[in-house]
Amino acid sequence: MVNFAHTFAQKKAISAPLPRHKAILNRKxxxxxxxxxxxxxxxxxxxxxxxxxxxxxDETRSRIMSIAQEIGYMPNLVARGLxxxxxxxxxxxxxxxxxxxxxxxxxxxxxxxRDNGYSLFLGSTTADPEQxxxxxxxFRGRSVDGIIIASSEVGAQYAEMFDDGLHMDVPIxxxxxxxxxxxxxxxxxxxxxxxxxxMAHLLEQGYRRIAYLGHRFGGRVNxxxxxxxxxxxxSAGLAPFLAxxxxxxxxxxxxxxxxxxxxRADEQWGALPDAVFCYNDLLAIGLISGxxxxxxxVPEDVAVAGFxxxxxxxxIEPPLTTMSQPRYEMGLRAANILLDxxxxxxxxxxxxxxxxxxxxxxxxxxxxxxSSGG
Amino acid sequence: MVNFAHTFAQKKAISAPLPRHKAILNRKxxxxxxxxxxxxxxxxxxxxxxxxxxxxxDETRSRIMSIAQEIGYMPNLVARGLxxxxxxxxxxxxxxxxxxxxxxxxxxxxxxxRDNGYSLFLGSTTADPEQxxxxxxxFRGRSVDGIIIASSEVGAQYAEMFDDGLHMDVPIxxxxxxxxxxxxxxxxxxxxxxxxxxMAHLLEQGYRRIAYLGHRFGGRVNxxxxxxxxxxxxSAGLAPFLAxxxxxxxxxxxxxxxxxxxxRADEQWGALPDAVFCYNDLLAIGLISGxxxxxxxVPEDVAVAGFxxxxxxxxIEPPLTTMSQPRYEMGLRAANILLDxxxxxxxxxxxxxxxxxxxxxxxxxxxxxxSSGG
DNA sequence: CTGTTAGCGCCTTCAC
DNA sequence: GTGAAGGCGCTAACAG
Numbered sequence: 001m002v003n004f005a006h007t008f009a010q011k012k013a014i015s016a017p018l019p020r021h022k023a024i025l026n027r028k029x030x031x032x033x034x035x036x037x038x039x040x041x042x043x044x045x046x047x048x049x050x051x052x053x054x055x056x057x058d059e060t061r062s063r064i065m066s067i068a069q070e071i072g073y074m075p076n077l078v079a080r081g082l083x084x085x086x087x088x089x090x091x092x093x094x095x096x097x098x099x100x101x102x103x104x105x106x107x108x109x110x111x112x113x114r115d116n117g118y119s120l121f122l123g124s125t126t127a128d129p130e131q132x133x134x135x136x137x138x139f140r141g142r143s144v145d146g147i148i149i150a151s152s153e154v155g156a157q158y159a160e161m162f163d164d165g166l167h168m169d170v171p172i173x174x175x176x177x178x179x180x181x182x183x184x185x186x187x188x189x190x191x192x193x194x195x196x197x198x199m200a201h202l203l204e205q206g207y208r209r210i211a212y213l214g215h216r217f218g219g220r221v222n223x224x225x226x227x228x229x230x231x232x233x234x235s236a237g238l239a240p241f242l243a244x245x246x247x248x249x250x251x252x253x254x255x256x257x258x259x260x261x262x263x264r265a266d267e268q269w270g271a272l273p274d275a276v277f278c279y280n281d282l283l284a285i286g287l288i289s290g291x292x293x294x295x296x297x298v299p300e301d302v303a304v305a306g307f308x309x310x311x312x313x314x315x316i317e318p319p320l321t322t323m324s325q326p327r328y329e330m331g332l333r334a335a336n337i338l339l340d341x342x343x344x345x346x347x348x349x350x351x352x353x354x355x356x357x358x359x360x361x362x363x364x365x366x367x368x369x370x371s372s373g374g
Numbered sequence: 375m376v377n378f379a380h381t382f383a384q385k386k387a388i389s390a391p392l393p394r395h396k397a398i399l400n401r402k403x404x405x406x407x408x409x410x411x412x413x414x415x416x417x418x419x420x421x422x423x424x425x426x427x428x429x430x431x432d433e434t435r436s437r438i439m440s441i442a443q444e445i446g447y448m449p450n451l452v453a454r455g456l457x458x459x460x461x462x463x464x465x466x467x468x469x470x471x472x473x474x475x476x477x478x479x480x481x482x483x484x485x486x487x488r489d490n491g492y493s494l495f496l497g498s499t500t501a502d503p504e505q506x507x508x509x510x511x512x513f514r515g516r517s518v519d520g521i522i523i524a525s526s527e528v529g530a531q532y533a534e535m536f537d538d539g540l541h542m543d544v545p546i547x548x549x550x551x552x553x554x555x556x557x558x559x560x561x562x563x564x565x566x567x568x569x570x571x572x573m574a575h576l577l578e579q580g581y582r583r584i585a586y587l588g589h590r591f592g593g594r595v596n597x598x599x600x601x602x603x604x605x606x607x608x609s610a611g612l613a614p615f616l617a618x619x620x621x622x623x624x625x626x627x628x629x630x631x632x633x634x635x636x637x638r639a640d641e642q643w644g645a646l647p648d649a650v651f652c653y654n655d656l657l658a659i660g661l662i663s664g665x666x667x668x669x670x671x672v673p674e675d676v677a678v679a680g681f682x683x684x685x686x687x688x689x690i691e692p693p694l695t696t697m698s699q700p701r702y703e704m705g706l707r708a709a710n711i712l713l714d715x716x717x718x719x720x721x722x723x724x725x726x727x728x729x730x731x732x733x734x735x736x737x738x739x740x741x742x743x744x745s746s747g748g
Numbered sequence: 749c750t751g752t753t754a755g756c757g758c759c760t761t762c763a764c
Numbered sequence: 765g766t767g768a769a770g771g772c773g774c775t776a777a778c779a780g
Contacts, residue, residue, distance in 0.1 A: 029543065031757055042767050047759060055765055078461060078517045079757035081452045083772050089495075089516075097484060098702075103477040110471060110498055114509075119516055121463075122496040124484055135488075142463075142493055143452045169403065251689050289689035311625050315663035317691035328472075405773055416751050421775060429749055453773035457756045752779075757772105764767075 030071050038067050050075070077119075081143060090338060091121040091139030093132060093149040099249075100310050101280070101327055105150050105175060108331025116339050118145070127217060129153040136172075146171045146338040150331075153219065155179025171341045173334045173353075178219025185341070185353045187334040191221055194323040195228030197361045198277055198305050201321070203236055205367055207274035207303055210238075211265065213257055213287060215279040216245040222279055225307065229277055242268050246283060254278070254286020258294060261287075272296070275303035275367065281310040281322055288316065288366065303367040309359065319364035326357050333357070404445050412441050424449070451493075455517060464712060465495040465513030467506060467523040473623075474684050475654070475701055479524050479549060482705025490713050492519070501591060503527040510546075520545045520712040524705075527593065529553020545715045547708045547727075552593025559715070559727045561708040565595055568697040569602030571735045572651055572679050575695070577610055579741055581648035581677055584612075585639065587631055587661060589653040590619040596653055599681065603651055616642050620657060628652070628660020632668060635661075646670070649677035649741065655684040655696055662690065662740065677741040683733065693738035700731050707731070 032046040039046065041060060048054040049064040050073075067073075081087035092109050094102040106122065113120045121144060123135035132154050139147055147170060152158075155177040174186040202210055212229045215222045226243065233241060244261050246253045265273045278284035284306030288298050298304050298318055306313060309324025337353050344350060406420040413420065415434060422428040423438040424447075441447075455461035466483050468476040480496065487494045495518060497509035506528050513521055521544060526532075529551040548560040576584055586603045589596045600617065607615060618635050620627045639647045652658035658680030662672050672678050672692055680687060683698025711727050718724065 033757080043757090044759075044768085045766060047757095048766090051759090057765060060765085074511070074515050076456075076517060076757050077515045078452055078455045079772090080759075081772095082450075082456050082757080082774090083759050085772070087452060097481040098474075098477050100472075100474070100477075103472050103474075106477075106496070107471040107498070110496060114497065119512065120496050122480070122484060122494050123488065124481070137448070138493065141448050141451045143450060251685050255689070285686065285689055292691065312659065312686050312690075315625050315629070315659055316686075316689070317666065407773080417773090418752085418775075419750060421773095422750090425775090431749060434749085450773050453756090454775075455756095456758090456773080457775050459756070750780085752777100754775100754777080756774090756776105759770105759772090761770085762768085764765100 029076070030073050031076065032073075034071065035064060035067050035073055038071070039064050085143075086145055087119075087143050088117060089119040089121060089142070089144050090146045090148065090335075091123065091136070091142070091144040093123050093125060093135050093139075093147065093152075095125050095127045095132075095151045095153070097122075097124050099282075100312075101308055101325075102150055104327035105331035105334075108328040108333075109148055109335045110331075112332050112335035112339065118339070125153070127151070127153060140170060144170065145342050146173070148173045148175065148331075148334050148338060149177070150175040151221075152177040152179055153217075155184070155220075158184060171338060171350075173338045173341075175330055175334045176221055178217075178221055180220050183352055185337055185350075187330050187337065187355045187357065189325045189330065190356050190358050191224035192228045194307070194325075194359050194361070195225040195277070196232060198307070198321075198323050199229055199232035201361060201363060202275050202277065202303065202305060202367060203232065205275075205303070205369065207367075208238060209242070209265070209269050209271065209274040211261060211273040211276045212241070212243040213254075213261065213276050213278040213283055214243055214245045215249050215283075216247050218249075218279060225277075225279060240268055242273065246279070249280050249282050251282050251286040251289070254283040254288075255290035255293075257283065257287055258290035262294075272302055275299075275305065278304065278306050281306035281308040281313050281320060284320055284322070284366075285310075285313065285316055288318075288320070298366050299369050303369070305367050309362060314362075314364065318366045321364045321367040322362050323359045324362050325359045330357060403450070404447050405450065406447070408445065409438060409441050409447055412445070413438050459517075460519055461493075461517050462491060463493040463495060463516070463518050464520045464522065464709075465497065465510070465516070465518040467497050467499060467509050467513075467521065467526075469499050469501045469506075469525045469527070471496075471498050473656075474686075475682055475699075476524055478701035479705035479708075482702040482707075483522055483709045484705075486706050486709035486713065492713070499527070501525075501527060514544060518544065519716050520547070522547045522549060522705075522708050522712060523551070524549040525595075526551040526553055527591075529558070529594075532558060545712060545724075547712045547715075549704055549708050550595055552591075552595055554594050557726055559711055559724075561704050561711065561729045561731065563699045563704065564730050564732050565598035566602045568681070568699075568733050568735075569599040569651070570606060572681070572695075572697050573603055573606035575735060575737060576649050576651065576677065576679060576741060577606065579649075579677070579743065581741075582612060583616070583639070583643050583645065583648040585616040585618065585635060585647040585650045587628075587635065587650050587652040587657055588617055588619045589623050589657075590621050592623075592653060599651075599653060614642055616647065620653070623654050623656050625656050625660035625663070628657040628662075629664035629667070631657065631661055632664035636668075646676055649673075649679065652678065652680050655680035655682040655687050655694060658694055658696070658740075659684075659687065659690055662692075662694070672740050673743050677743070679741050683736060688736075688738065692740045695738045695741040696736050697733050698736050699733045704731060 032043045035046045036043040049056050049061045125132040152174050174184050284304050288304050306320050306322040309322050313320035313322050406417045409420045410417040423430050423435045499506040526548050658678050662678050680694050680696040683696050687694040687696050
């Protein structure tokens with residue numbers, strides 16, 4: 001089906017020298033010394049030839065190249081990393097790989113990283129700050145050239161750890177850090193602005209008793225979304241506020257939030273909430289499912305809005321109104337910031353880059369009454 | 375919030391020696407030579423002390439340990455990897471990180487790997503065989519100790535590439551390979567058996583015109599599910615068969631499958647299909663969404679069954695009947711097989727391990743008429 | 749118990 | 765243009 005020899009022959013020998021003959025890979029791995037012996041030159045010469053660097057006669061170069069390809073030479077990146085003090089690898093830390101928000105970030109980072117010839121270490125933390133620190137340190141032990149941390153629980157404290165901000169040996173870029181005020185490179189989503197948009201939409205639709213279903217351990221991100229909710233209601237002269245906090249942001253926790261939510265609403269308003277603004281889509285989708293199980297219909301009885309813009313949000317019933325974050329792009333941009341920093345050999349002198357991206361409000365039926373739209 | 379110094383003090387110095395004083399990490403990274411100089415011993419002695427190996431007086435050992443901790447020593451895993459010919463890292467190849475099926479596999483692998491002190495390289499292929507080969511070779515260049523490949527498009531051909539099956543320098547474990555008959559270590563799901571269960575359920579519910587919505591590039595996996603579908607219908611004396619193939623397995627492709635499906639059904643049966651068995655949950659959820667857009671109700675007009683057991687499948691409307699694969703466990707088991715192989719220094723002599731896991735049929739409302747269950 | 753010597757595979761001065 | 769020597773940080777073999 002796939003002709004590997006052919007595949008190989010088309011690539012530059014140095015970047016991915018594939019063996020002409022299968023079976024060659026079985027031998028102990030060949031080094032530049034082996035090539036040198038076969039070519040009758042010294043290994044530094046082979047090294048230069050393979051990297052296309054230095055003045056070398058075309059004749060010896062092509063001879064070396066063809067031998068390299070013949071015996072299936074493949075540069076040892078570990079050895080190169082040791083001498084170069086640069087591994088061409090970066091580490092990515094996420095809290096939960098299974099969460100669609102994070103998996104899109106991983107996808108973006110992976111693409112950018114691979115596209116630039118780097119390799120990617122992946123580690124997860126399950127939102128445990130100590131585990132996060134442990135993973136970051138393990139990456140440093142691996143001598144990665146840079147680190148990206150999504151949903152950091154530690155955030156600004158890295159600056160303290162490393163004493164004076166960015167002056168650490170390996171640059172760090174944060175994505176949607178849960179921690180406050182990081183003097184570090186970062187890519188964030190405009191959570192406050194986005195949440196204001198959602199709230200404005202809900203008010204415009206005529207909802208007044210708007211509850212917030214938040215994330216107890218959501219740190220800065222949750223705080224921003226909640227603040228937008230609260231300020232919007234205050235500006236509109238609406239009170240009291242009803243907020244519930246979920247300890248995790250899974251579908252099941254969304255379902256489980258229905259009862260406390262309805263109970264609290266009954267206490268405060270003696271009625272159902274008009275609408276619920278959820279910390280994220282998983283909670284929102286779970287909530288809708290739970291409401292349906294209680295024979296409450298969305299949006300007629302209770303409207304629901306989410307946050308994130310998961311693909312599946314468009315395909316549930318009713319389709320979910322949500323603030324779509326450019327998750328893939330956030331990963332991509334974070335990786336590009338890091339790779340840029342790495343080009344500058346002296347990344348420690350760079351001022352912190354702070355990039356804030358805007359999402360897009362996707363209005364769907366879960367918040368729109370008297371409409372057949374989707 | 376988090377006291378790093380404290381966190382560190384509790385760990386063994388060798389595994390994660392954190393600095394007592396912040397700011398120490400700013401210095402050029404310290405090596406065992408620095409410690410040796412401070413302690414007035416030779417570096418090999420430091421090396422031995424740190425690894426708790428060899429006979430060393432308790433006095434010098436503890437002196438070395440405390441100096442190491444004091445100056446924030448951290449072993450350089452690149453250097454260690456070079457001399458040990460073993461990096462304590464493994465590579466994981468997936469086709470699409472964003473796909474929930476793969477992200478759960480990643481999660482399982484990552485957990486097992488980290489739990490055993492290994493690091494994880496991640497690469498994706500977008501289902502391109504050449505890209506898959508490229509990623510695998512880049513991992514070999516990184517000198518990973520082993521490789522796990524999910525949904526391989528190449529599969530058995532690795533054996534050919536490496537001439538005689540398992541006798542390659544780095545062991546490979548396949549998860550749900552799309553390619554046929556691999557003489558390689560593998561973890562698979564019993565797709566044929568699982569699909570038989572789904573089909574038996576559909577027949578039992580009285581459906582007769584059962585279509586299959588497949589994955590054109592699903593290889594072995596798709597073939598097995600489709601074969602189960604076809605054989606079940608044949609055994610039941612049902613024909614003709616209606617199968618549609620989607621080029622990708624996304625929600626949108628599920629939506630887009632509605633029209634060709636209904637057209638074909640009209641041609642073959644002059645009626646709607648009774649039920650549609652889908653290659654996976656994403657296609658199924660998209661299909662349901664698309665049917666709803668045409669004012670067709672599930673399961674009354676058309677029943678729909680999926681495959682994978684995504685969490686969200688339980689929370690859409692109607693809840694989706696699906697064959698739940700133990701995705702996380704598949705990743706976990708694959709990693710454990712690999713790690714076991716790695717303990718045996720001579721993994722080349724091991725016979726291929728082939729593990730087949732069984733899923734669980736989750737019957738929900740999308741295939742059950744005249745019922746209020748879910 | 750500890751120091752000396754050597755080398756993993758590669759790159760980078762320098763000479764020639 | 766090319767070879768010789770040295771070292772990245774670590775572990776391994778052998779002395780003592």
